[in-house]
Amino acid sequence: MAQQESIICQQRDNVLIIEFNRAEKKNALSRAMYQSLTQALLEAEQQDSIHAVVLSGSETCFTAGNDLSDFIDAKSMHDLEPVLNLLMLLPRFKKPLIAAVNGLAIGIGTTLLLHCDMVIADHSSQFQLPFINLAACPEAASSFLLPRLVGHVKASELLMLGERFDAQTALQLKIINEIAPIHSALTIALEKANKIASKSPKAIQLTKALLKKPILEEVSSVTAYEAKSFFECLQSKEAQLALQAFFKQ
Template identity: 40%
Template sequence: MTDAIRVETSDYIRTIRFNRPDKKNAITRPMYTAMAEALEDANANREVRVVVLAGSEGVFTAGNDLVDFIEAPPHIGGGDMPPVERFMRALMDCEKPVIAAVDGLAIGIGTTLLLHCDLAYASDRAVFKTPFVDLALAPEFGSSQILPGLVGRAVAGELLLLGESWDAAKAMSRHLVADVFPAGRLEEEVTHRARTLAAKAPGAVRAAKALMTRPGEPLVERIVREGGIFADLLRSEEFKEAVTAFMERRKPDFSKFG
Protein backbone atom coordinates (compact mmCIF):
# COMPACT_ATOMS: atom_id res chain seq x y z
CA MET A 1 0.00 0.00 0.00
CA THR A 2 1.31 3.45 -0.91
CA ASP A 3 1.12 6.44 1.44
CA ALA A 4 -0.07 8.50 -1.53
CA ILE A 5 -3.53 6.95 -1.12
CA ARG A 6 -5.31 7.07 2.24
CA VAL A 7 -8.11 4.59 2.91
CA GLU A 8 -10.41 4.95 5.90
CA THR A 9 -13.64 3.17 6.84
CA SER A 10 -16.08 4.53 9.39
CA ASP A 11 -19.85 4.27 9.86
CA TYR A 12 -20.16 2.05 6.75
CA ILE A 13 -18.38 4.67 4.60
CA ARG A 14 -15.11 3.85 2.82
CA THR A 15 -13.14 7.00 1.96
CA ILE A 16 -10.40 6.69 -0.65
CA ARG A 17 -8.31 9.84 -0.69
CA PHE A 18 -5.56 11.07 -3.01
CA ASN A 19 -2.68 12.04 -0.71
CA ARG A 20 0.14 13.36 -2.86
CA PRO A 21 -0.46 17.11 -2.61
CA ASP A 22 3.15 18.05 -3.41
CA LYS A 23 2.53 16.62 -6.92
CA LYS A 24 -1.07 17.88 -7.12
CA ASN A 25 -2.21 14.31 -6.47
CA ALA A 26 -0.89 13.12 -9.83
CA ILE A 27 -1.62 9.39 -9.96
CA THR A 28 1.08 6.72 -10.22
CA ARG A 29 0.73 3.00 -10.86
CA PRO A 30 1.02 2.11 -7.15
CA MET A 31 -1.73 4.66 -6.42
CA TYR A 32 -4.03 3.09 -9.01
CA THR A 33 -3.34 -0.33 -7.52
CA ALA A 34 -4.09 0.88 -3.99
CA MET A 35 -7.37 2.44 -5.11
CA ALA A 36 -8.35 -0.68 -7.02
CA GLU A 37 -7.70 -2.85 -3.97
CA ALA A 38 -9.71 -0.50 -1.75
CA LEU A 39 -12.66 -0.57 -4.16
CA GLU A 40 -12.52 -4.34 -4.64
CA ASP A 41 -12.49 -4.84 -0.89
CA ALA A 42 -15.33 -2.35 -0.42
CA ASN A 43 -17.44 -4.23 -2.91
CA ALA A 44 -17.12 -7.46 -0.92
CA ASN A 45 -17.11 -5.97 2.58
CA ARG A 46 -20.41 -5.98 4.51
CA GLU A 47 -19.06 -3.15 6.66
CA VAL A 48 -18.91 -0.83 3.63
CA ARG A 49 -22.10 0.55 2.11
CA VAL A 50 -20.86 3.75 0.44
CA VAL A 51 -17.54 4.75 -1.12
CA VAL A 52 -16.27 8.34 -1.23
CA LEU A 53 -13.45 9.44 -3.56
CA ALA A 54 -11.74 12.63 -2.40
CA GLY A 55 -8.53 14.57 -2.74
CA SER A 56 -6.57 16.92 -0.55
CA GLU A 57 -7.40 20.53 0.20
CA GLY A 58 -7.58 22.52 -3.03
CA VAL A 59 -6.79 19.67 -5.41
CA PHE A 60 -8.67 16.52 -6.40
CA THR A 61 -6.11 15.18 -8.89
CA ALA A 62 -4.01 16.51 -11.73
CA GLY A 63 -4.50 13.19 -13.54
CA ASN A 64 -1.87 10.67 -14.54
CA ASP A 65 1.68 11.29 -13.37
CA LEU A 66 3.30 11.94 -16.75
CA VAL A 67 6.69 10.47 -15.83
CA ASP A 68 5.04 7.30 -14.59
CA PHE A 69 2.77 7.30 -17.62
CA ILE A 70 5.67 7.56 -20.09
CA GLU A 71 7.68 4.86 -18.30
CA ALA A 72 4.85 2.35 -18.63
CA PRO A 73 2.24 3.47 -21.19
CA PRO A 74 -0.98 1.54 -20.48
CA HIS A 75 -2.57 -0.48 -23.26
CA ILE A 76 -6.20 -0.92 -22.25
CA GLY A 77 -7.48 -4.32 -23.35
CA GLY A 78 -4.10 -5.16 -24.81
CA GLY A 79 -3.01 -8.04 -22.60
CA ASP A 80 -1.86 -7.72 -19.00
CA MET A 81 -4.22 -5.35 -17.23
CA PRO A 82 -2.44 -2.09 -16.29
CA PRO A 83 -3.15 -0.62 -12.84
CA VAL A 84 -5.22 2.25 -14.25
CA GLU A 85 -7.54 -0.21 -15.98
CA ARG A 86 -7.83 -2.32 -12.83
CA PHE A 87 -8.86 0.80 -10.91
CA MET A 88 -11.41 1.94 -13.45
CA ARG A 89 -12.89 -1.55 -13.75
CA ALA A 90 -13.15 -1.73 -9.96
CA LEU A 91 -14.93 1.63 -10.01
CA MET A 92 -17.31 0.60 -12.77
CA ASP A 93 -17.97 -2.81 -11.16
CA CYS A 94 -18.60 -1.48 -7.66
CA GLU A 95 -22.12 -2.52 -6.64
CA LYS A 96 -22.25 0.08 -3.89
CA PRO A 97 -22.78 3.80 -4.48
CA VAL A 98 -19.65 5.85 -5.13
CA ILE A 99 -19.60 9.58 -4.39
CA ALA A 100 -16.89 11.95 -5.63
CA ALA A 101 -15.93 15.08 -3.68
CA VAL A 102 -14.03 17.36 -6.07
CA ASP A 103 -12.12 20.27 -4.54
CA GLY A 104 -9.84 22.11 -6.94
CA LEU A 105 -8.22 20.53 -9.98
CA ALA A 106 -9.85 17.52 -11.66
CA ILE A 107 -7.68 16.96 -14.73
CA GLY A 108 -7.77 14.09 -17.23
CA ILE A 109 -8.84 10.93 -15.48
CA GLY A 110 -9.87 13.15 -12.56
CA THR A 111 -12.78 14.21 -14.75
CA THR A 112 -13.21 10.91 -16.60
CA LEU A 113 -13.76 8.92 -13.40
CA LEU A 114 -16.67 11.21 -12.44
CA LEU A 115 -18.63 9.75 -15.34
CA HIS A 116 -18.54 6.40 -13.52
CA CYS A 117 -19.53 7.69 -10.08
CA ASP A 118 -23.11 7.65 -8.85
CA LEU A 119 -22.95 11.12 -7.33
CA ALA A 120 -20.40 13.89 -7.77
CA TYR A 121 -20.13 17.17 -5.88
CA ALA A 122 -17.70 20.04 -6.36
CA SER A 123 -16.32 22.94 -4.40
CA ASP A 124 -16.69 26.43 -5.82
CA ARG A 125 -13.00 26.37 -6.75
CA ALA A 126 -13.14 23.12 -8.72
CA VAL A 127 -11.78 23.06 -12.28
CA PHE A 128 -12.47 20.28 -14.80
CA LYS A 129 -10.32 19.64 -17.87
CA THR A 130 -9.63 16.70 -20.20
CA PRO A 131 -6.51 17.69 -22.17
CA PHE A 132 -6.23 14.45 -24.13
CA VAL A 133 -6.16 15.99 -27.62
CA ASP A 134 -3.80 18.70 -26.34
CA LEU A 135 -1.39 15.89 -25.46
CA ALA A 136 -1.93 14.24 -28.86
CA LEU A 137 -4.02 11.52 -27.20
CA ALA A 138 -7.65 10.37 -27.37
CA PRO A 139 -10.46 10.23 -24.77
CA GLU A 140 -10.44 7.31 -22.32
CA PHE A 141 -12.66 4.88 -20.45
CA GLY A 142 -15.89 5.49 -22.30
CA SER A 143 -15.85 9.27 -21.99
CA SER A 144 -16.29 9.65 -25.77
CA GLN A 145 -19.64 7.86 -25.43
CA ILE A 146 -20.86 8.82 -21.95
CA LEU A 147 -20.13 12.55 -22.07
CA PRO A 148 -21.91 13.26 -25.40
CA GLY A 149 -24.85 11.24 -24.11
CA LEU A 150 -24.87 13.31 -20.94
CA VAL A 151 -24.41 16.83 -22.29
CA GLY A 152 -24.76 16.51 -26.07
CA ARG A 153 -22.07 16.15 -28.71
CA ALA A 154 -21.44 19.87 -29.25
CA VAL A 155 -21.01 20.58 -25.54
CA ALA A 156 -18.87 17.48 -24.99
CA GLY A 157 -16.58 18.79 -27.72
CA GLU A 158 -15.61 21.69 -25.48
CA LEU A 159 -13.93 19.25 -23.12
CA LEU A 160 -12.90 16.40 -25.42
CA LEU A 161 -11.89 18.36 -28.55
CA LEU A 162 -11.07 21.91 -27.48
CA GLY A 163 -9.69 20.87 -24.11
CA GLU A 164 -11.44 23.78 -22.42
CA SER A 165 -11.65 24.13 -18.66
CA TRP A 166 -15.02 24.12 -16.94
CA ASP A 167 -15.46 25.82 -13.62
CA ALA A 168 -17.76 24.40 -10.98
CA ALA A 169 -20.80 26.40 -12.06
CA LYS A 170 -20.48 25.26 -15.68
CA ALA A 171 -19.89 21.66 -14.61
CA MET A 172 -23.10 21.74 -12.57
CA SER A 173 -25.13 23.43 -15.31
CA ARG A 174 -23.99 20.69 -17.69
CA HIS A 175 -24.75 17.86 -15.27
CA LEU A 176 -21.18 16.72 -14.67
CA VAL A 177 -21.69 17.30 -10.93
CA ALA A 178 -24.90 17.35 -8.91
CA ASP A 179 -24.19 20.41 -6.76
CA VAL A 180 -21.53 22.95 -5.81
CA PHE A 181 -20.63 24.05 -2.29
CA PRO A 182 -18.14 26.47 -0.75
CA ALA A 183 -14.79 24.76 -0.38
CA GLY A 184 -15.01 24.77 3.40
CA ARG A 185 -18.34 22.92 3.33
CA LEU A 186 -17.76 20.38 0.56
CA GLU A 187 -16.65 17.42 2.66
CA GLU A 188 -19.30 18.11 5.29
CA GLU A 189 -22.00 18.05 2.61
CA VAL A 190 -20.61 14.90 1.00
CA THR A 191 -20.33 13.16 4.37
CA HIS A 192 -23.95 14.04 5.13
CA ARG A 193 -25.08 12.45 1.86
CA ALA A 194 -22.86 9.41 2.36
CA ARG A 195 -24.31 8.84 5.83
CA THR A 196 -27.82 9.25 4.47
CA LEU A 197 -27.13 6.57 1.85
CA ALA A 198 -25.40 4.28 4.34
CA ALA A 199 -28.49 4.37 6.59
CA LYS A 200 -30.78 3.15 3.81
CA ALA A 201 -31.63 -0.48 3.04
CA PRO A 202 -28.40 -1.75 1.45
CA GLY A 203 -30.05 -4.32 -0.80
CA ALA A 204 -32.48 -1.74 -2.16
CA VAL A 205 -29.65 0.74 -2.76
CA ARG A 206 -27.64 -1.87 -4.67
CA ALA A 207 -30.71 -2.79 -6.72
CA ALA A 208 -31.39 0.83 -7.63
CA LYS A 209 -27.76 1.37 -8.67
CA ALA A 210 -27.74 -1.83 -10.72
CA LEU A 211 -30.82 -0.64 -12.61
CA MET A 212 -29.44 2.86 -13.15
CA THR A 213 -26.13 1.59 -14.50
CA ARG A 214 -27.61 -1.15 -16.68
CA PRO A 215 -27.26 -0.59 -20.46
CA GLY A 216 -30.26 0.91 -22.20
CA GLU A 217 -33.08 -1.39 -23.26
CA PRO A 218 -36.65 -1.01 -24.58
CA LEU A 219 -38.78 0.74 -21.98
CA VAL A 220 -41.24 -2.14 -21.63
CA GLU A 221 -38.37 -4.53 -20.94
CA ARG A 222 -37.01 -2.17 -18.29
CA ILE A 223 -40.43 -1.91 -16.64
CA VAL A 224 -40.69 -5.71 -16.50
CA ARG A 225 -37.15 -5.95 -15.10
CA GLU A 226 -37.93 -3.33 -12.43
CA GLY A 227 -41.15 -5.16 -11.61
CA GLY A 228 -39.34 -8.42 -10.96
CA ILE A 229 -36.82 -6.76 -8.65
CA PHE A 230 -39.61 -4.81 -6.94
CA ALA A 231 -41.49 -8.06 -6.29
CA ASP A 232 -38.37 -9.70 -4.85
CA LEU A 233 -37.77 -6.75 -2.53
CA LEU A 234 -41.37 -6.87 -1.32
CA ARG A 235 -40.49 -10.27 0.18
CA SER A 236 -37.24 -9.07 1.75
CA GLU A 237 -36.44 -8.59 5.41
CA GLU A 238 -35.43 -5.02 4.58
CA PHE A 239 -38.97 -4.27 3.40
CA LYS A 240 -40.43 -5.84 6.54
CA GLU A 241 -38.25 -3.57 8.65
CA ALA A 242 -39.25 -0.51 6.61
CA VAL A 243 -42.97 -1.26 7.03
CA THR A 244 -42.65 -2.11 10.72
CA ALA A 245 -40.78 1.14 11.34
CA PHE A 246 -43.46 3.08 9.49
CA MET A 247 -46.23 1.49 11.56
CA GLU A 248 -44.29 2.10 14.76
CA ARG A 249 -43.53 5.70 13.73
CA ARG A 250 -39.78 5.32 14.03
CA LYS A 251 -36.82 5.40 11.69
CA PRO A 252 -36.01 2.04 10.14
CA ASP A 253 -32.89 0.29 11.37
CA PHE A 254 -31.08 -1.40 8.50
CA SER A 255 -27.84 -1.93 10.44
CA LYS A 256 -28.34 -5.72 10.59
CA PHE A 257 -28.54 -6.07 6.83
CA GLY A 258 -25.54 -6.46 4.53
Protein backbone atom coordinates (compact mmCIF):
# COMPACT_ATOMS: atom_id res chain seq x y z
CA MET A 1 0.00 0.00 0.00
CA ALA A 2 1.22 3.46 -0.83
CA GLN A 3 2.00 6.16 1.69
CA GLN A 4 -0.71 8.79 1.84
CA GLU A 5 -0.60 12.30 3.28
CA SER A 6 -0.33 12.18 7.08
CA ILE A 7 -1.09 8.44 7.06
CA ILE A 8 1.62 5.79 6.60
CA CYS A 9 0.69 2.20 5.79
CA GLN A 10 3.27 -0.55 6.22
CA GLN A 11 2.67 -4.28 5.90
CA ARG A 12 4.77 -6.65 8.00
CA ASP A 13 4.05 -10.25 7.10
CA ASN A 14 0.27 -10.58 7.55
CA VAL A 15 -0.18 -7.44 9.66
CA LEU A 16 -0.85 -3.94 8.36
CA ILE A 17 0.37 -1.02 10.47
CA ILE A 18 -1.49 2.26 9.90
CA GLU A 19 0.38 5.14 11.49
CA PHE A 20 -0.85 8.68 12.08
CA ASN A 21 2.02 10.76 10.73
CA ARG A 22 1.35 14.38 11.60
CA ALA A 23 3.51 14.90 14.66
CA GLU A 24 3.74 18.67 14.18
CA LYS A 25 -0.03 18.83 14.83
CA LYS A 26 0.02 16.11 17.50
CA ASN A 27 -1.52 13.79 14.91
CA ALA A 28 -4.77 15.78 14.92
CA LEU A 29 -7.08 14.25 12.32
CA SER A 30 -8.08 16.39 9.35
CA ARG A 31 -10.87 15.54 6.94
CA ALA A 32 -8.22 14.37 4.47
CA MET A 33 -6.79 12.01 7.10
CA TYR A 34 -10.23 10.57 7.79
CA GLN A 35 -10.59 9.89 4.08
CA SER A 36 -7.13 8.30 3.86
CA LEU A 37 -7.75 6.14 6.92
CA THR A 38 -11.08 4.94 5.54
CA GLN A 39 -9.46 4.07 2.22
CA ALA A 40 -6.62 2.21 3.94
CA LEU A 41 -9.06 0.10 5.95
CA LEU A 42 -11.21 -0.67 2.91
CA GLU A 43 -8.12 -1.79 0.99
CA ALA A 44 -7.00 -3.91 3.94
CA GLU A 45 -10.35 -5.70 3.95
CA GLN A 46 -9.85 -6.67 0.31
CA GLN A 47 -6.29 -7.99 0.67
CA ASP A 48 -6.14 -11.65 1.65
CA SER A 49 -2.52 -11.26 2.78
CA ILE A 50 -3.61 -8.91 5.58
CA HIS A 51 -5.00 -10.78 8.58
CA ALA A 52 -4.93 -7.99 11.19
CA VAL A 53 -4.48 -4.21 11.40
CA VAL A 54 -2.63 -2.15 14.01
CA LEU A 55 -3.35 1.56 14.47
CA SER A 56 -0.57 3.68 15.97
CA GLY A 57 0.59 7.24 16.37
CA SER A 58 4.03 8.61 17.14
CA GLU A 59 6.09 7.67 20.18
CA THR A 60 4.72 10.64 22.14
CA CYS A 61 1.18 11.04 20.77
CA PHE A 62 -1.53 8.74 19.44
CA THR A 63 -3.80 11.59 18.34
CA ALA A 64 -4.86 14.88 19.94
CA GLY A 65 -8.29 14.46 18.33
CA ASN A 66 -9.85 16.29 15.43
CA ASP A 67 -8.05 19.15 13.73
CA LEU A 68 -10.61 21.74 14.80
CA SER A 69 -9.36 24.27 12.25
CA ASP A 70 -10.56 21.85 9.57
CA PHE A 71 -14.06 21.58 11.04
CA ILE A 72 -14.91 25.04 12.33
CA ASP A 73 -16.13 26.12 8.89
CA ALA A 74 -18.43 23.11 8.34
CA LYS A 75 -21.58 24.46 6.68
CA SER A 76 -23.49 21.22 6.13
CA MET A 77 -23.45 17.53 6.98
CA HIS A 78 -21.72 16.98 3.65
CA ASP A 79 -18.64 18.69 5.10
CA LEU A 80 -18.53 16.00 7.79
CA GLU A 81 -18.92 13.12 5.32
CA PRO A 82 -15.27 11.94 5.54
CA VAL A 83 -15.68 11.64 9.31
CA LEU A 84 -19.01 9.84 9.14
CA ASN A 85 -17.70 7.42 6.50
CA LEU A 86 -14.95 6.26 8.86
CA LEU A 87 -17.23 6.12 11.90
CA MET A 88 -19.74 3.98 10.00
CA LEU A 89 -16.96 1.67 8.75
CA LEU A 90 -15.25 1.03 12.09
CA PRO A 91 -17.97 -1.16 13.67
CA ARG A 92 -18.32 -3.11 10.42
CA PHE A 93 -14.60 -3.57 9.72
CA LYS A 94 -14.17 -7.31 9.24
CA LYS A 95 -10.59 -7.89 10.33
CA PRO A 96 -9.06 -7.62 13.81
CA LEU A 97 -8.20 -4.02 14.71
CA ILE A 98 -5.65 -3.38 17.44
CA ALA A 99 -4.61 0.04 18.75
CA ALA A 100 -1.16 0.92 20.09
CA VAL A 101 -1.51 4.09 22.18
CA ASN A 102 1.28 6.38 23.35
CA GLY A 103 0.79 9.82 24.90
CA LEU A 104 -2.35 11.77 24.07
CA ALA A 105 -5.51 9.98 22.96
CA ILE A 106 -8.03 12.81 22.93
CA GLY A 107 -11.57 12.88 21.53
CA ILE A 108 -11.64 10.54 18.55
CA GLY A 109 -8.36 9.19 19.96
CA THR A 110 -10.43 7.68 22.76
CA THR A 111 -13.75 7.01 21.03
CA LEU A 112 -12.24 4.99 18.17
CA LEU A 113 -10.71 2.68 20.78
CA LEU A 114 -14.25 1.56 21.62
CA HIS A 115 -14.36 -0.02 18.14
CA CYS A 116 -11.00 -1.79 18.42
CA ASP A 117 -10.71 -5.45 19.29
CA MET A 118 -7.68 -4.91 21.51
CA VAL A 119 -5.98 -1.79 22.88
CA ILE A 120 -2.45 -1.61 24.25
CA ALA A 121 -1.49 1.70 25.90
CA ASP A 122 1.81 2.70 27.47
CA HIS A 123 2.20 4.39 30.86
CA SER A 124 2.37 7.85 29.28
CA SER A 125 -1.10 7.58 27.76
CA GLN A 126 -3.68 10.26 28.57
CA PHE A 127 -7.31 9.85 27.51
CA GLN A 128 -10.09 12.42 27.29
CA LEU A 129 -13.63 12.85 25.96
CA PRO A 130 -13.59 16.67 25.81
CA PHE A 131 -16.65 17.28 23.65
CA ILE A 132 -18.63 19.05 26.38
CA ASN A 133 -15.75 21.53 26.83
CA LEU A 134 -16.31 22.61 23.22
CA ALA A 135 -20.10 22.79 23.63
CA ALA A 136 -20.37 19.62 21.53
CA CYS A 137 -21.80 16.14 22.08
CA PRO A 138 -20.37 12.59 21.92
CA GLU A 139 -19.33 10.94 18.65
CA ALA A 140 -18.50 7.51 17.21
CA ALA A 141 -21.36 5.82 19.09
CA SER A 142 -19.59 6.57 22.37
CA SER A 143 -22.90 7.58 23.97
CA PHE A 144 -24.02 3.97 23.37
CA LEU A 145 -20.81 1.97 23.71
CA LEU A 146 -19.29 3.70 26.73
CA PRO A 147 -22.18 3.02 29.16
CA ARG A 148 -22.17 -0.64 28.07
CA LEU A 149 -18.48 -0.79 28.93
CA VAL A 150 -18.14 1.31 32.10
CA GLY A 151 -21.73 1.73 33.33
CA HIS A 152 -24.13 4.65 33.01
CA VAL A 153 -22.91 6.83 35.88
CA LYS A 154 -19.22 6.53 34.97
CA ALA A 155 -19.98 7.21 31.30
CA SER A 156 -21.94 10.29 32.38
CA GLU A 157 -18.95 11.47 34.42
CA LEU A 158 -16.51 11.01 31.55
CA LEU A 159 -18.78 12.66 28.96
CA MET A 160 -20.29 15.44 31.09
CA LEU A 161 -17.09 16.57 32.84
CA GLY A 162 -14.72 15.99 29.93
CA GLU A 163 -11.69 15.49 32.16
CA ARG A 164 -8.50 13.60 31.34
CA PHE A 165 -7.70 10.21 32.79
CA ASP A 166 -4.58 8.07 32.74
CA ALA A 167 -3.73 4.59 31.53
CA GLN A 168 -4.37 2.98 34.92
CA THR A 169 -7.89 4.43 34.97
CA ALA A 170 -8.46 3.32 31.37
CA LEU A 171 -7.40 -0.21 32.35
CA GLN A 172 -9.75 -0.24 35.34
CA LEU A 173 -12.58 0.95 33.08
CA LYS A 174 -11.74 -1.82 30.56
CA ILE A 175 -11.15 0.69 27.77
CA ILE A 176 -7.71 -0.86 27.26
CA ASN A 177 -6.41 -4.43 27.58
CA GLU A 178 -2.94 -3.81 28.90
CA ILE A 179 -0.49 -1.12 30.04
CA ALA A 180 2.88 -1.33 28.31
CA PRO A 181 6.21 0.18 29.35
CA ILE A 182 6.93 3.61 27.85
CA HIS A 183 7.36 3.43 24.04
CA SER A 184 6.53 -0.30 24.00
CA ALA A 185 2.84 -0.21 23.06
CA LEU A 186 3.46 -0.81 19.35
CA THR A 187 5.81 -3.72 20.02
CA ILE A 188 3.27 -5.46 22.24
CA ALA A 189 0.38 -4.65 19.88
CA LEU A 190 2.33 -6.24 17.02
CA GLU A 191 2.97 -9.34 19.13
CA LYS A 192 -0.79 -9.67 19.70
CA ALA A 193 -1.53 -8.99 16.03
CA ASN A 194 0.97 -11.60 14.85
CA LYS A 195 -0.54 -14.21 17.17
CA ILE A 196 -3.99 -13.45 15.75
CA ALA A 197 -2.63 -13.44 12.19
CA SER A 198 -1.24 -16.95 12.69
CA LYS A 199 -4.73 -18.35 13.27
CA SER A 200 -7.46 -19.16 10.75
CA PRO A 201 -8.48 -15.86 9.07
CA LYS A 202 -11.99 -17.15 8.42
CA ALA A 203 -12.49 -18.27 12.02
CA ILE A 204 -11.09 -15.01 13.38
CA GLN A 205 -13.34 -12.90 11.16
CA LEU A 206 -16.40 -14.99 12.04
CA THR A 207 -15.57 -14.65 15.73
CA LYS A 208 -15.35 -10.87 15.38
CA ALA A 209 -18.59 -10.74 13.38
CA LEU A 210 -20.41 -12.78 16.03
CA LEU A 211 -19.14 -10.48 18.79
CA LYS A 212 -20.30 -7.38 16.89
CA LYS A 213 -23.59 -8.64 15.44
CA PRO A 214 -25.92 -8.19 18.46
CA ILE A 215 -25.43 -4.41 18.58
CA LEU A 216 -24.27 -3.59 15.05
CA GLU A 217 -27.46 -1.94 13.83
CA GLU A 218 -27.85 0.06 17.03
CA VAL A 219 -24.26 1.28 16.79
CA SER A 220 -24.80 2.42 13.21
CA SER A 221 -28.04 4.19 14.12
CA VAL A 222 -26.50 5.96 17.11
CA THR A 223 -23.43 6.96 15.08
CA ALA A 224 -25.60 8.66 12.46
CA TYR A 225 -27.73 10.41 15.10
CA GLU A 226 -24.66 11.59 17.02
CA ALA A 227 -23.16 13.00 13.80
CA LYS A 228 -26.33 14.99 13.12
CA SER A 229 -26.37 16.24 16.70
CA PHE A 230 -22.66 17.06 16.58
CA PHE A 231 -23.17 19.20 13.49
CA GLU A 232 -26.05 21.01 15.19
CA CYS A 233 -23.79 21.71 18.16
CA LEU A 234 -21.08 23.11 15.88
CA GLN A 235 -23.55 25.69 14.60
CA SER A 236 -24.39 26.98 18.08
CA LYS A 237 -23.09 30.25 19.49
CA GLU A 238 -21.67 28.39 22.49
CA ALA A 239 -19.59 26.12 20.26
CA GLN A 240 -18.32 29.00 18.15
CA LEU A 241 -17.21 30.85 21.29
CA ALA A 242 -15.61 27.70 22.70
CA LEU A 243 -13.70 27.10 19.46
CA GLN A 244 -12.55 30.72 19.32
CA ALA A 245 -11.29 30.42 22.89
CA PHE A 246 -9.52 27.17 21.98
CA PHE A 247 -7.65 28.79 19.09
CA LYS A 248 -6.53 31.68 21.32
CA GLN A 249 -4.78 29.29 23.70
